[in-house]
Amino acid sequence: MNSTASAKVSFKTQMLQAREDAIIQTASRLLAEKGFEAMTVDEVAANVGIAKASLYKHFSSKEDLAAAAMVRVMQRAQSYLRDLPPAAPMAQLRTVARWTMELKLRGEMPSLPSQNSTLRAKLIADAAYMDGLIDVSDRLGAWIQTAQAQGLLNPALPAIAVLYTLYARACDPVLEFLRMGGQHSDAQIIDMVMASCFEGLGAR
């Protein structure tokens, strides 16, 4: 192996990696737009600009492709949480919630398959996804517990309910409902959903 051959392999690998990235990114976007069932592999391939058979060289099934997209999102959340500058737990929770809403409005947040589906089974069996989910839940859970101990969270809510609520708000349809209304900017929409999430619908 000389350096030229080595560089060539590396370049080739990079090209492949870049293509795979493009596939995953497109899949992620379509997953957010239409959901797993309505998304077709033809559509993903066409958007990337490759033949469907080529896509199947990278991912052995539609479920695999979608799972890769979900893993990508989860890893993105992991690195986001890991690199977050230190702050008070309650502030961290608000920051993270706002970030997920921004992702959602940018069409980069595939909705979690809460409904029974083949994708759901695939994800539960996917070690990378579950590891990411557990890591994210642990980090959020630690902040939640500390914030609870500081008396900053609604005492009627167990930590698990707070965690699930934060996950659900990342996919909140209210964001797109309000955007369809066309009366508010994205920033205003996020402020409103943040307010309803943390302060509640009722007056204080």
Add this chain to the structure above:
Amino acid sequence: MNSTASAKVSFKTQMLQAREDAIIQTASRLLAEKGFEAMTVDEVAANVGIAKASLYKHFSSKEDLAAAAMVRVMQRAQSYLRDLPPAAPMAQLRTVARWTMELKLRGEMPSLPSQNSTLRAKLIADAAYMDGLIDVSDRLGAWIQTAQAQGLLNPALPAIAVLYTLYARACDPVLEFLRMGGQHSDAQIIDMVMASCFEGLGAR
């Protein structure tokens, strides 16, 4: 027409009506369980215990069937709101929110097609559905505005944001997430989601 013939026709009509009811109810349940895309007409027919071709005598397409189920839910909400005993607006809103969560946990609340789908277009073109939606929105909207005037709702939220949030909470995945955890009763789950909805995640 003698009375016997008349009774016979009426009976026959009732049978048809009952079958159509069964079809819609089954479709509604499957719609809640799996969503529109994942639900198959074969499945609905099998669950009702009739042939698929028979189902197509009642509904001319899968979209029509699903739309009928959505209209049914909407009409149910209309009559529920109409028959609600008088109370303070804020109390009404809480009562309605709790009722929708109970429906959701009983598997009788088909999730709204927030994602782009053929069903969505069908519903927007469906007069019965849109009439129901507008009626429900008007009734809730009146309570929301009164509650706002009374200073009982979060002033950071315009009425439309409150309305959309109530709609979204009727389909909140947090309900099923918490149920999957198996740590709480349905009543406790609803109490928690009600608390996070109206009081917010933050302490007061």
Add this chain to the structure above:
DNA sequence: GTCTATAGGAGGATAGAC
């Protein structure tokens, strides 16, 4: 690994007898 072409199968919708 990328392509074209196609197999294979699921599911929406219909034909035609009763």
Add this chain to the structure above:
DNA sequence: GTCTATCCTCCTATAGAC
């Protein structure tokens, strides 16, 4: 209106040449 049997379209997945 209900059935059985079938059509036909769309979509996942693969074969085989380059």
